[in-house]
Amino acid sequence: MAHAISYTDTYPxxxxxxxxxxxxATWIDSYAENQPRMRGVRALQAMSDAQLAERGLxxxxxxxxxxxGIY
Structure with a gap:
């Protein structure tokens, strides 16, 4: 005797x-992360503390x- 099970949608x-x-939410996150200011934040965060100190930060x-400029 054979049994057949067919799943049309394994993951509903x-x-x-x-x-x-x-x-x-994904679109808003993507939009926010690709703004020039966020790229600036990431660039500064990638710097060492000594490099930031040279910039006075x-x-x-x-x-x-x-x-x-926003706040």
Whole structure:
């Protein structure tokens, strides 16, 4: 005797609203991360403390320095 099991959808999809919310959150995150100011923050964070000191910055002041024109 043979048994056959067919799965049409092994991993069921999330509800529509959940997929829309996840897609929107992913887009917002991607948009925010690719802004010039965020690239500036990442560039300064990649510097050593000595390099930041040459620029007159402390590590904890990077975000405040980069976003100073907004706040």
């Amino acid at each position: 999809k999330a509800p529509l609203f959940t997929r829309i919310a996840h897609g929107l 402390k590590r904890e002041d990077i975000v405040r320095h980069v976003f100073r």
